[in-house]
Amino acid sequence: MSFKNYFLNISLGVFICVTALAQEKRLEKANENFDKYAFVDARKIYLDVANSGYSSADLYSKLGDSYYFNAELEESVKWYEQLVNNYTDTIDPEYLFRYSQSLKGVQRYKEADKIMEQFNNVSNNDQRAAFFVSTKDYLRFIEMQSGKFRLLKLGMNSRYSDYAPSFNHQGKIVFASSRPINGGMTKTIHEWNEMPFLDLYASDLIEENGILKSPKRLRGKINTRFHESSTSFSKDGKTVYFTRNNFTEKKLGSNTNGTVLLKLYRATLDGEKWIDIEELPFNSNEYSVAHPALSEDGKKLYFASDMPDSAGQSDLYVVDVNEDGSFGNPVNLGDKINTEGRETFPYISDSGRLYFASDGHIGLGGLDVFVAVPEDTGFSLAYNVGKPVNSPEDDFTFVLNEQTKIGYFSSNRFGGKGNDDIYSFKQTEELITSCNQYVKGVVTDSYTREVLPDTEVILMDSNNQELQRTTTDADGSYNFDVECEYSYIVRAIKTDYSPTEAPLTTHTVFEYTHELPIQLGKGGIESQEINPGDDLAKILRLQIIYFDLNKSFIRPDAEIELQKIIAVMKEYPKLKIDVRSHTDSRSSDDYNMLLSERRAQSTMKYIREKGGIDRARITGRGYGETTLINDCSNNVKCSEAQHQANRRSEFIVVE
Structure with missing residues (x-):
C-alpha cells in the first residue's frame, strides 16, 4: 500500500x-x-x-x-x-x-x-x-453484526492504488489514486512501496445504484507531484479539506530527521478549479496531521494525527471551525476511541455517527471499520461493522449516505484489481450500536431440583430499587434485558420457600447472555414458628455476615446476605429485628466493644438506607468479644478462619 x-x-x-x-x-x-x-x-x-x-x-x-x-x-x-x-x-x-x-x-x-x-x-x-x-468473543459478535451491507459492482478501479472516497455534495465521488495521469506515463515512484504518488480524482455518481463513471483528475493547484489524499467537503461543495505531503508554496518541508510528513490543507472552488490552497494552522513539521472529516454543519473538523499527546501510532482528534474560518484547539477523542494502535480515516455521517478505521480495537485483522454513536460527552464505545465491509486485510475510508444507504470503502483484500480498491455497498440492516446484554435462568427447588413455575422474579439495582418484575413460566425459566457494566440483584420469591437473591455484574461484551439459575429452599418464614429471640439468619439459612479484621465496612459478600434480610423485612412489614455485632478476641476489650458498635451501626444503616426500612423496625448494638462462639479467647492461638467466625452479626427477632 x-x-x-x-x-x-x-x-x-x-x-x-x-x-x-x-x-x-x-x-x-x-x-x-x-x-x-x-x-x-x-x-x-x-x-x-x-x-x-x-x-x-x-x-x-x-x-x-x-x-x-x-x-x-x-x-x-x-x-x-x-x-x-x-x-x-x-x-x-x-x-x-x-x-x-x-x-x-x-x-x-x-x-x-x-x-x-x-x-x-x-x-x-x-x-x-x-x-x-x-471482548474475547469478538468473532461471535462480528458474525452477529455481519451481513448488514450488500456489496455492489464497481468498475472504475485501476491496477494501482485507489482509495479514500468522499462525497463532494455535487453529485460526485472524489478519491485518491496513483493511476497514470490521463492514461500516460507512470508518475514518480514513492520509495515506501515502489508505487506512484497519489492525486485526487472525481467520478460522477449514479445515486440509485452507487455506480461511478470514468474518473477525471481534479483541476487547479490542488494536485502536485507529491501525495494528495483523503478529502472532506462542505455541504455546498465549494470548500474542501484534504491531506498532502508537507508541500507549501512549492517548498517541501521535513522534520528534524529529514522525513517528509503530512499536513491538512483547505481549498476553495472557483468554477471547476481549486484555488487559494492554504495550510491549516495546527499542522506541524514534527508530526503528521491528516485525513479530514467535516461534521454535517461544518462546525467541527475531525482528523488523525500522531501529535505529542496521542496514545498510539495515530489518534483521532476534533477541532472547532469558527464562523470566520479560524480554528480552535485540537482535542483528542479519548480512550473510548483511541488506542495504542492506529485509529485513522474518520468519517462523520449526517446523523453524527463516527466511522473510522482501527487495528487497536478488536477485529478480523489489519485495519477494520468501526462505528461509534454520539453521546452527551463524546462518542460511545466502538462497534465493529462486520463483514463484508471488514475482512482479514486492511479495510478503511468508509463513507455512507444515510438517506440512500449507498456508501463506499476501500480495501486491499484478495481479489481486488489493484493495490487498494474502492468498493461500493448498500446498507440493508441497521448496525448493532449499543451494548445489549441479557440474563436468564431457571428457578428450582434446592432439595428436589424440580423446576418452580409461577415464581416471582424481581430485577433490582444495587440500591435495592426494583427495575423489572416477571413470573417464571411452566419450565421455571425467567429472563430480563440488562445494561452493560452495571450491578444488579435478582430476587426470587415463592410461597413456602425462603426468598433468595443472586448478584449479577455485567461487563462490556456485546450481545452477551448471563446464565443465572436460582435455587429456593423450603421453609419460608410463614411456614415456621418464630419466637422472639430466634436468629433470623438461621431461620432463613443465610450465610453469616462477616467483617474484615479491624474493619466495619460492609463486604460485597455481606451485601448479598443483607439484601436477603431486606427482602424478608419488606415481605413481612410487621417484623422487627435487633442487630447484634461481635468481634474476635484480638485487640483490647475496650477497642473491640467500640469496633463491634461501629459494625452494628454500619449494618443497621445499610438495611435502612439500601432497603428503605423504617428506623423503628431495627435496633442493634455491639457486644465486642463477650459472646465468642469458640474457644478463641485472649491469648489463645487460633487460625484466621476460627477468628473470623467470631466476627459476625446476628439478626434476632424482636417482634
Whole structure:
C-alpha cells in the first residue's frame, strides 16, 4: 500500500531506533533505507542477509515490519514467528501485537488470540489488551453484526492504488489514486512501496445504484507531484479539506530527521478549479496531521494525527471551525476511541455517527471499520461493522449516505484489481450500536431440583430499587434485558420457600447472555414458628455476615446476605429485628466493644438506607468479644478462619 500506510505508521521512529548491531555494510545500508521508510529497498538486503544464515531479533523484526507496514501479512507472519519463537524474552511487547494482527490476516484466529493473551500479560495497561480481554468473543459478535451491507459492482478501479472516497455534495465521488495521469506515463515512484504518488480524482455518481463513471483528475493547484489524499467537503461543495505531503508554496518541508510528513490543507472552488490552497494552522513539521472529516454543519473538523499527546501510532482528534474560518484547539477523542494502535480515516455521517478505521480495537485483522454513536460527552464505545465491509486485510475510508444507504470503502483484500480498491455497498440492516446484554435462568427447588413455575422474579439495582418484575413460566425459566457494566440483584420469591437473591455484574461484551439459575429452599418464614429471640439468619439459612479484621465496612459478600434480610423485612412489614455485632478476641476489650458498635451501626444503616426500612423496625448494638462462639479467647492461638467466625452479626427477632 502507499500513502495510507505512510501516515498510519509514521510513528515507526519510536520503535526502529534500536541499538546498532555490528553488522556488515549491507545491513547498515538496509537500516538507512528502513529508517527512511524505504521498506522495499531495505527488505531486499534483509532477505539476502537472512537467507545467508544470519539471524537476530533486529533482523527478524525489521523484516516482519517491512511486510506488516505494507499490509503483506502472510509474509510478515513468517518473520514475526521467527522473532517470537527465538527471542520471546527480549522483544518489545508491541511485536506480540503485530504478530497477532498478522495471524488474523491469514485467519489463524485461535493462534492470534493466544498471542494476544501473552501481549495482555506483559503489556502495561495497554488499551488494546483491555479491549481484547473485555471482548474475547469478538468473532461471535462480528458474525452477529455481519451481513448488514450488500456489496455492489464497481468498475472504475485501476491496477494501482485507489482509495479514500468522499462525497463532494455535487453529485460526485472524489478519491485518491496513483493511476497514470490521463492514461500516460507512470508518475514518480514513492520509495515506501515502489508505487506512484497519489492525486485526487472525481467520478460522477449514479445515486440509485452507487455506480461511478470514468474518473477525471481534479483541476487547479490542488494536485502536485507529491501525495494528495483523503478529502472532506462542505455541504455546498465549494470548500474542501484534504491531506498532502508537507508541500507549501512549492517548498517541501521535513522534520528534524529529514522525513517528509503530512499536513491538512483547505481549498476553495472557483468554477471547476481549486484555488487559494492554504495550510491549516495546527499542522506541524514534527508530526503528521491528516485525513479530514467535516461534521454535517461544518462546525467541527475531525482528523488523525500522531501529535505529542496521542496514545498510539495515530489518534483521532476534533477541532472547532469558527464562523470566520479560524480554528480552535485540537482535542483528542479519548480512550473510548483511541488506542495504542492506529485509529485513522474518520468519517462523520449526517446523523453524527463516527466511522473510522482501527487495528487497536478488536477485529478480523489489519485495519477494520468501526462505528461509534454520539453521546452527551463524546462518542460511545466502538462497534465493529462486520463483514463484508471488514475482512482479514486492511479495510478503511468508509463513507455512507444515510438517506440512500449507498456508501463506499476501500480495501486491499484478495481479489481486488489493484493495490487498494474502492468498493461500493448498500446498507440493508441497521448496525448493532449499543451494548445489549441479557440474563436468564431457571428457578428450582434446592432439595428436589424440580423446576418452580409461577415464581416471582424481581430485577433490582444495587440500591435495592426494583427495575423489572416477571413470573417464571411452566419450565421455571425467567429472563430480563440488562445494561452493560452495571450491578444488579435478582430476587426470587415463592410461597413456602425462603426468598433468595443472586448478584449479577455485567461487563462490556456485546450481545452477551448471563446464565443465572436460582435455587429456593423450603421453609419460608410463614411456614415456621418464630419466637422472639430466634436468629433470623438461621431461620432463613443465610450465610453469616462477616467483617474484615479491624474493619466495619460492609463486604460485597455481606451485601448479598443483607439484601436477603431486606427482602424478608419488606415481605413481612410487621417484623422487627435487633442487630447484634461481635468481634474476635484480638485487640483490647475496650477497642473491640467500640469496633463491634461501629459494625452494628454500619449494618443497621445499610438495611435502612439500601432497603428503605423504617428506623423503628431495627435496633442493634455491639457486644465486642463477650459472646465468642469458640474457644478463641485472649491469648489463645487460633487460625484466621476460627477468628473470623467470631466476627459476625446476628439478626434476632424482636417482634
